[in-house]
Amino acid sequence: MNAEKTPFWRDSRIVKVIIQILVVSTILVLMAIFWNNLVNNFRQLGLTFGFGFIVDPDLNSRFNIGDTLIPYQPTDPYYRAILVGLLNSLRVMITGIILAFFLGIIIGLGRLSNNWLVQKMATVYVETIRNTPLLLQLFFWYFAVFLKFPKIDDPLILFRSIFLSNQGIYIPFPLANVQTLSAIIALLLGGIIAFFIWQRQTQVIIQQGVTGKFYNIALIVIGLLSILIIFLGLDWQFPIYDSQIKRIQDGLNLSPEFATLLTGLTIYTAGFIAEVVRSGIQSVSKGQWEAAEALGLNSSLVMRLVIFPQALWVMIPPLTSEFLNLVKNSSLAVAIGYNDIYAISNTISNQTGKSVEMLLIVMVTYLVFNLIISSGMNWLNRTVQLKEK
Template sequence: MSENKIPFWRNSRFLNLFFQSIIIIFILLLLGIFRNNLTTNFNQLGLSFGFNFIFDPDLNSRFDIGDSPIPYQATDTYSRALLVGLLNSLRVMISGIILAFILGVIIGLGRLSDNWLIRKIATVYVEIIRNTPLLLQLFFWYSVVFLKLPKINKPLIFINSFFLSNQGLYLPWPRGNLQTSLSVLLLITIPILFIMIWRRNDQIIIQQGINNKLYQALLIFLVISVIFVIIWGLDWQIPQYNYQLKTLQGGLTLSPEFATLLVGLTVYTAAFIAEVIRAGIQSVSQGQWEAAKALGLNSGIIMRFVIFPQALRVIIPPLTSEFLNLAKNSSLASAVAYRDIYAVASTISNQTGKSLEMLLVVMITYLTFNLIISTGMNWFNRWVQIKEN
């Protein structure tokens, strides 16, 4: 019996390839039209497309950058200016993600607290911050808070080491010497040992249902060691007031613009992360709590080994979105005169007329940042997945 052949116009594989080819051809034609229009407009305006001007040693940036983590002068090239803007953006993004996550977890757990006052304070915080535009909050922190602080000659002083004025926040910072290097090496080694002992203790808890007192004592010792190294091991440089220059010198200086952007992004994003944490924990059914309690487990072990691993499956995807939003929202830095990659690129565009090139630089930069964050969070999501046999 011969098998009837399906006509190619009814073959699903052929139809899929056909329509995909049509879409690809359409996209290529569209890109060709855009390229032709761009070339025509550039020719009419007498402009040329290229990125050589960024590295041209004869072209100086001709503008200052107040917040510069590396040496920079107005006589440097545009590539140096873009590098400073890139580092400034990274400072805000990395610090903001860490601080927003910590604050978000605290507020999220506060929303689930049995204490009525803590629960209401966390709720009010979330509702106010989430429903207020970020740009308005940045203006508030900059104009109402940081610029209204005392002058540099009469700063607010905390623990004789932290100075807060309208010219920025002055913090102690380790000196770059051998003592600091050895202390940093210890601060890298101790957390690795902590994780190894923590995971071994978790295995014992899973097998025996109890905490190993020896491992608990070691974990406490490592925590105390970290505190000891941070306070006494690092060679801290304390800011000191220079009466001749009438300014504070030494330590780490955070400008009002950087502090405004960091605080604004942290407070704003933490409100959304708090709801992600709350929703993730509440997504675990009540039966999981009851079953774990029926086994005689205490609340700490229940949260660590029963509730939180299941909640992570719900928490991580929206948490990734909040980290990405923070990275993209950092482009509002120009609103408070902070020189990030977007602000530096805009200035270069105004000076050179290379608006398209600078637009592409900014787009590629933020795309790269977000792809790195997304890739890292996706890897973490796969790592913490509950693997069923």
């Protein structure tokens, strides 16, 4: 007997393909409708869609930018202003992610501390920061802290080299010359050597159960040499207050807007990262702690070799979300007047009427930033997963 052929509408494989085709077709139709409406609206308003105005040398930006990492003049084309905003955003995002990560680890470990005072202080920090709006915190740091610093003609001086005023924070910064470049290369080489020594020490501890005095001494020597290179090798430029013109010269100037945004994002995101760290460490079973201690490892080695590597499996996915949130929250810079990519795009759209084009540029910019972070964190997540044999 010949088997009865199943109708295609009852074949699950064919039905799944048909459903996917219908979904994709619906999305394409909706996109075509939206695009058609956009084109018609532009035509009715007498506008044109295009990005040529960005590189047009005859169109000048015509506005000043306070924070610039590269030379910029109001007579520059719009692409120059967009590039300045892009670099300003990257400066906040990269620095904020690094600072928030390390501060979050410290606060997270503080919540697990056996010291009652440290634990309560960390708990108060987390509960306060996580339960107040970020925008409110930014306003606090801006209006109640950084703008309340002394005036520029009477700045607050810390350690004879850090100047605090309502026009910004001035700190020492290395000059861009051969001496500084050589010192940075030496620091990088020292860091690479220390990493391999640290890896070798970890293998010795796992295989032989001893820390190895030679490795400890080598790491200490590299650490001391690195400190000497930082203080003596780098060609530091110290800020100087000129009493005649009542200005602070040289050094690195961190504007109140930049300092506010960086401080607010760091402290706010660190509160969430601290909970990620705490929950990740607590997810490791108690038996792992007891087994590691039974081998004679001290508390620092237990955390470094046993607990923290296992906690990373749990921590990395939510850490990725917190890093992405910091990138997106940086767009609140417009509230305090910091010239990031979002704020500059708003100004350009107001001048040119190219609001749709500038909105697309901002959307693509944040999308690319987040995709890069997500890809990097996903790669890190794969590297720390257990490899089954």
